[in-house]
Amino acid sequence: MVEFRIDRRSGVATYLQIVQQVKQALRLGLLAPGDKLPTAKEVVAATAINPNTVLKAYRELDREGLVEARPGLGTFVRRSLARPQAAAGSPLRAELADWMHRAREAGLDREDVAALLASVLEDGFDGPAGAAGAAGTAT
Numbered sequence: 001m002v003e004f005r006i007d008r009r010s011g012v013a014t015y016l017q018i019v020q021q022v023k024q025a026l027r028l029g030l031l032a033p034g035d036k037l038p039t040a041k042e043v044v045a046a047t048a049i050n051p052n053t054v055l056k057a058y059r060e061l062d063r064e065g066l067v068e069a070r071p072g073l074g075t076f077v078r079r080s081l082a083r084p085q086a087a088a089g090s091p092l093r094a095e096l097a098d099w100m101h102r103a104r105e106a107g108l109d110r111e112d113v114a115a116l117l118a119s120v121l122e123d124g125f126d127g128p129a130g131a132a133g134a135a136g137t138a139t
Helices: 014-027 040-047 053-062 090-106 109-128 128-139
Strands: 067-070 074-077
Touching: 014 053, 040 053, 053 067, 053 074, 090 109
Parallel strands: none
Antiparallel strands: 067 074
């Protein structure tokens, strides 16, 4: 079962943090079709947020076709976003974990790593090489 972590200082709306965390769990294969999400009551008990916030997040996920509410039963995963290359045991994840270890040994903190990753993501997906790479993979 997924456990939500809410960062009240992030500037990201709480319901969007829940949506993002469910999507991340779906991408990593931590949640699969048929899995039940925590109830609003369980999320409220664990995070001290308003139940309407949880319900708003679940409605957004439902609108996106990722989950479905079953009255009286709960909210269940409808489809996965997982790719084998991103799974917990994948070589890419292992390489990234090794890189993270080297970054921490080099003295980088969480904010340094986040900034570096954001920069590389921007270059890799939106920069000239990313655009050419995306175009090259589409053929």
